[in-house]
Amino acid sequence: MDLQKLVPLFRRLALQAGDRIMQVYAGPDFEVRAKGDASPVTEADMAADAVISAGLRAAFPDVPLITEEQVASHALTARTFFIVDPLDGTKEFVQRRGDFTVNIAYVEDGVPICGIVYAPAKARLFYTRPDGTAVEETGPFGPEPGPLRQLRVSTPDNAALMVVASKSHRDQATDDYIGRYAVRDMTSAGSSLKFCLVASGEADLYPRLGRTMEWDTAAGDAVLRAAGGRVVRFDDHAALGYGKPGWDNPFFIAFAPGVVLK
Numbered sequence: 001m002d003l004q005k006l007v008p009l010f011r012r013l014a015l016q017a018g019d020r021i022m023q024v025y026a027g028p029d030f031e032v033r034a035k036g037d038a039s040p041v042t043e044a045d046m047a048a049d050a051v052i053s054a055g056l057r058a059a060f061p062d063v064p065l066i067t068e069e070q071v072a073s074h075a076l077t078a079r080t081f082f083i084v085d086p087l088d089g090t091k092e093f094v095q096r097r098g099d100f101t102v103n104i105a106y107v108e109d110g111v112p113i114c115g116i117v118y119a120p121a122k123a124r125l126f127y128t129r130p131d132g133t134a135v136e137e138t139g140p141f142g143p144e145p146g147p148l149r150q151l152r153v154s155t156p157d158n159a160a161l162m163v164v165a166s167k168s169h170r171d172q173a174t175d176d177y178i179g180r181y182a183v184r185d186m187t188s189a190g191s192s193l194k195f196c197l198v199a200s201g202e203a204d205l206y207p208r209l210g211r212t213m214e215w216d217t218a219a220g221d222a223v224l225r226a227a228g229g230r231v232v233r234f235d236d237h238a239a240l241g242y243g244k245p246g247w248d249n250p251f252f253i254a255f256a257p258g259v260v261l262k
Contacts, residue, residue, distance in 0.1 A: 195220025
């Protein structure tokens with residue numbers, strides 16, 4: 001894969017999808033439907049998906065594309081593929097909280113090596129670069145990239161950790177696990193922004209003891225890995241892999257490597 005070609009494509013498609021999402025977000029009331037798994041979907045999800053899918057298929061027609069909003073794609077099997085969540089955090093979107101993102105990732109042999117996470121309502125844009133590093137671009141976001149800040153995970157103090165957890169999917173099991181650590185401060189965030197907060201050094205630890213799909217995590221995982229972080233399975237602390245049957249994730253922990261896992 002030519003990452004020199006892929007990174008600007010991801011950026012352009014994420015920004016275009018974000019524009020479509022914000023048109024709906026800023027407008028009058030929008031329809032919210034329930035999908036088969038009871039999760040919500042809106043016209044913004046579908047519009048963003050159409051933009052991203054068309055762009056990826058036109059540029060790379062031979063690379064499998066897995067996207068949350070195209071159920072037929074969930075029956076595919078692949079080790080190298082694109083994976084997209086066009087609007088991650090639909091619950092945050094519906095409640096008009098800003099913690100929703102556009103997620104686009106490229107996975108090669110089960111490893112997410114290129115990804116972009118765009119939070120249009122917060123004007124935060126995180127992505128991997130062809131050289132294997134991760135950056136946050138500061139807006140306004142034009143046709144050409146603006147100022148870039150290289151991302152690097154924190155050097156954590158295990159006696160005073162910064163923890164980020166899910167805003168809409170927090171449960172007692174997560175709280176019990178966080179309770180094993182010496183926590184200085186804890187924040188809640190929606191969508192894949194949690195990975196990016198660890199990547200930027202704003203948090204040290206993000207545990208997820210709940211159901212997620214690969215399209216929820218691949219882009220943020222790519223950004224975090226490129227920033228020096230790790231994402232591991234909760235049960236055995238092995239690296240989280242991609243291309244799993246059904247695209248389901250196990251429970252996982254995302255963290256800066258200095259954190260001593262409990």
